[in-house]
Amino acid sequence: MKKDNSPKQEFLFGKRNYIIMLIGIAVIALGFILMAGGGSDDPNVFNPEIYGWRRIRLAPTLVIIGFGIEIYAIFANPKK
Template identity: 75%
Template sequence: MSKKNKNVAKPKKEFIFEKKNYTFLFIGLAFIALGFILMSGGGSDDPNVFNPDIYSFRRIRLAPTLVLIGLGIQIYAILLNPSKNKK
């Protein structure tokens, strides 16, 4: 019977991203979620009734802009290298 060496170091588990990356990822997700929430609604229960509210500024301009900003933040968070900025 052989004893296992207790002095063998276990490999340290490391995350791919650091805290700063995850912070930006969650901010981007919040922008995307807010954009989709603002985009929802404005429909009608009766298909014969037209509701012009679906063409409001909030649904046509603001919500898609928030989604695109959120996607831009996501890309920035993925490409961000926080260890480069450390001294």
């Protein structure tokens, strides 16, 4: 009978941390998706939609919240 002395490989974070990280990545991605677009097909025509509330306020706020979630996921105790 052989004894297996190889060390057990463990992940750096716990399952809870990775789930929180995925939520943070989803929030960041949603922010960037909301920020996209607003251009004009004709470069001589100005599209005021680029300065809309969604692109100026909502999307950057979601990105910052997503980064906050990522920081929380890194510091969260995986044992809880």
